[in-house]
Amino acid sequence: MSSTAPARVPQEERTRVMRARLLEATVECLVERGFAGTSTTLVSQRAGVSRGAQLHHFPTKDALVVAAVEHLSEVRCRELVAAAAALPTGERRTRAVLGMLADHFTSPVFTAALELWVAARTDPGLLGAVAPLEQRVGRETHRLTVELLGADELAPGVRELVQATLDLVRGLGLADTITDDARRRSRILDEWAGVLDAALKERAP
Amino acid sequence: MSSTAPARVPQEERTRVMRARLLEATVECLVERGFAGTSTTLVSQRAGVSRGAQLHHFPTKDALVVAAVEHLSEVRCRELVAAAAALPTGERRTRAVLGMLADHFTSPVFTAALELWVAARTDPGLLGAVAPLEQRVGRETHRLTVELLGADELAPGVRELVQATLDLVRGLGLADTITDDARRRSRILDEWAGVLDAALKERAP
DNA sequence: AAACTTCCCAACAGTCTTGACTGTTTGTTC
């Protein structure tokens, strides 16, 4: 009766689920234990996956981590686009855009990405995987920010101001990892929004 | 003269030299191999110190790293003050201050500090040592920046602008660790110098 | 000079991590 069993779980689906569970667990471990604390045994335990199954899907730790990097960059892009869709328009638009960016750069996915950046600095294999993907995410974020702010990138200085804004929120995100101070962050963004708005307006009359 | 007097080195001096060598080697390892790659054996090899001697001065790895954190914070403060003394005055002062800060936040000492920050996030013992010292360095840096810019911190928004500037260079420093782009950094600082100068002038008439 | 402290050295035990290995179950194909 082989022809009357169409609803069994196909291989492809099982593989997909298994890999997704492992990658999700990897990101969680990165956030909770850091890169050095993310051992393969810990990941498999957390994912509820046997060690053998893990080694089957990801033969080495590098393979697992590189796949996690790709997974994470996709998640980051998705989250950004989703958050951008819920932004208000009008007077406080700029401040809202900054708030969205700051939220992203203080979220767990950013923390995980930070662990990977720092680890990649001294790990050539990891750097090869992280660098191009990070560049892609960075470009996408820049493009999105320009669009959300309605800035004219052809005007001189505008491109640099947007980059400065992104580097600022990156710095805020870094500071947040060891000393969480949301009030301080909020005041800084208030001030930055005013300055940025004025500068952009002045550069695109 | 006595029969055996090849080189009488007092204890105090020996320990001082030994500890300094070990701390210096620790920072170097942090920069080259990252925190996870900084093993105690590697440090002792690099310092040209036997493992036994290392264990004598720093019984545990934590003790070594904590001492390195303190050492590093002192070095950072010294470097900042020294660089500040060589700044020009006049028209391009603000840009020069930003350049000095950016240089500091892309230097090896910053790289080492970054490794410690990230590691401290998931290591309570290390966090206890890093957090207060980082706060001290941060405050000192802020104070110095306000002074160098000649800003009036009592004026509303000025404090936030200085903090934003420091977070910006921190973000630039983070970006620099994986993709070194000095030209991009320079253009951003050019633009921000103009905006910051205008904003500060406007807020302190 | 002798007792005493500090400093230094080398070998070792215990723990953790990675990836290799053997065996079992499940799905696919002929």
Place this chain on the structure above:
DNA sequence: GAACAAACAGTCAAGACTGTTGGGAAGTTT
């Protein structure tokens, strides 16, 4: 429905790292 391939499970060995132990050398004090 039988052969085959993929997915899954659990154990094992090699290597690395940390911190301990016991002994010996150099410096200090009385």
